[in-house]
Amino acid sequence: MMIDDKLLQKLEKLGMIALDEDKKEAIKKDLNDILGFVDNISQLEIEDTPNSSQTQAKTPLRQDCKNNDPLIAQIVLKNAPGSQDGYFIVPKIIE
DSSP: OOOOHHHHHHHHHHHTOOOOGGGHHHHHHHHHHHHHHHHHHHTOOOTTSOOTTTSOOOOOOOOOOOOOOTHHHHHHHHTSSOEETTEEOOOOOOO
16 A cells, blocks of 8 residues: 555545645655555564463462551551541542
């Protein structure tokens, strides 16, 4: 596929943009280069290449441990913009 003037006009209409006349040739060249790269990628032989669904790699899981440290709440609230009596203070958004 090649980008010509007719296709570029259609892309302008679909994208609801107006391209400067002096930039249209550069844009056509850039789009044609991109399409060339995509064509090269589509011609790659990847049947024998393993992908993530074929490998047995799994995300390591950590043990889910409950931590009842009372200092955690104080540390978190200390970093909050506003807190009172162990709760966050947030601006009122509903009247």
